Amino acid sequence: MISSPAIRPDALRLSVAPMMDWTDTHCRVFHRLLAPHARLYTEMVHANAVIHGDRARLLAMDPVEHPVALQLGGSEPALLAQAARIGAERGFDEINLNCGCPSDRVQAGRFGACLMREPTLVADSVAAMIESVAALEAPVPVTVKCRLGVDDDHRYEVFREFVDQVAAAGCRMFVVHARNAWLKGLSPKENREVPPLRYEWAYALKRERPDLSVIVNGGIATEHEATAHLAHADGAMLGRAAYHDPYLLHRLDAAWFGDPLRPRGELLRTLRPYVESQLAGSAQQRPVPLKHITRHLLGLFHGERGGRAFRQVLSEGAHRPGADWSLVEAALAATERTEQAAA
The missing domain is CATH 3.20.20.70 (Aldolase class I)
Structure with missing residues (x-):
């Protein structure tokens, strides 16, 4: 055995x-x-x-x-x-x-x-x-x-x-x-x-x-x-x-x-190179629509002020033709505005 x-x-x-x-x-x-x-x-x-x-x-x-x-x-x-x-x-x-x-x-x-x-x-x-x-x-x-x-x-x-x-x-x-x-x-x-x-x-x-x-x-x-x-x-x-x-x-x-705790937005922005490579595709792989990636991101601000705005921007925009990383930045910006308004 x-x-x-x-x-x-x-x-x-x-x-x-x-x-x-x-x-x-x-x-x-x-x-x-x-x-x-x-x-x-x-x-x-x-x-x-x-x-x-x-x-x-x-x-x-x-x-x-x-x-x-x-x-x-x-x-x-x-x-x-x-x-x-x-x-x-x-x-x-x-x-x-x-x-x-x-x-x-x-x-x-x-x-x-x-x-x-x-x-x-x-x-x-x-x-x-x-x-x-x-x-x-x-x-x-x-x-x-x-x-x-x-x-x-x-x-x-x-x-x-x-x-x-x-x-x-x-x-x-x-x-x-x-x-x-x-x-x-x-x-x-x-x-x-x-x-x-x-x-x-x-x-x-x-x-x-x-x-x-x-x-x-x-x-x-x-x-x-x-x-x-x-x-x-x-x-x-x-x-x-x-x-x-x-x-x-x-x-x-x-x-x-024992690693330092990093802010949500900082962590998410480290995903940008991967997202852009998937959107572009390659000789071996077809381009991936943004919605196939962003569906996994929706819970990142779970329980936080601005979480609803983050989800809403991504959910409403990711399925549209040509959606790219700028949509993720828009979702982060909407989240930050909500947090600032509540402060």
Whole structure:
């Protein structure tokens, strides 16, 4: 049995969850500027899509994003192994297997959260993925993101047995979304909110299996909540909070790694070269409309005076033909005017 390479503890402290329709390459570049030390994750990509689909689009990644993990969906060990190798060869720093998504499409394909009921299949998949990347010059870690269980299974021992079986296949890191997945009767959105959080299961797993890296995910909305998890686990993974309030990501990165806290406008202006290069396109890439980038920026002034003006200017103008960086400057100026008027 080949064990997956370990990841440095400091590289696991802070991460941003894989989120469908959200954590594309533009989002990740923005998050990297906010949080230089965070570990970033792609949206989930099915193994079949990696093998047969448009890799230039599905696996798009800017060099600034590192360290960034590719999250795969699927349930066939051979296909997952092939997709894992493709991802590693394209430069991703980690390959993560999704065992937590509860959507109807995922259930129909027998992957995602359904895999919590099939630990042997997950173990076989992980072993195949690890073996497929082991021959590379620089093998990358293969990790798992899971739930506590599915539906009405509320036994910690079942969850721990799942982890033990997958760990025996060589997986050394588990991202634990500390809720059950309810496969019937709840939408994916409700599955992120309704099933009760049980962080204590992730904490117990770390106490009982100290050789494993355990990352806590689910319901983390504030700096205080994220920091509290570090006393019991190896790291905290932010999901919707990092997207809807991205400056929280910057505050955490600065607090946990000792860097100075920078103003929102200053941080945003460091994105200008990337935005302008995307708008211009290249021989290998078509120009990207501004709206595909600015949709990820809307929450930067969340909870701040001027935040509404910032969102309004970007939302109303980014879809217009010819929209460019000047619109972002206009949004910042509108925000500053609102702040000054309130002072």
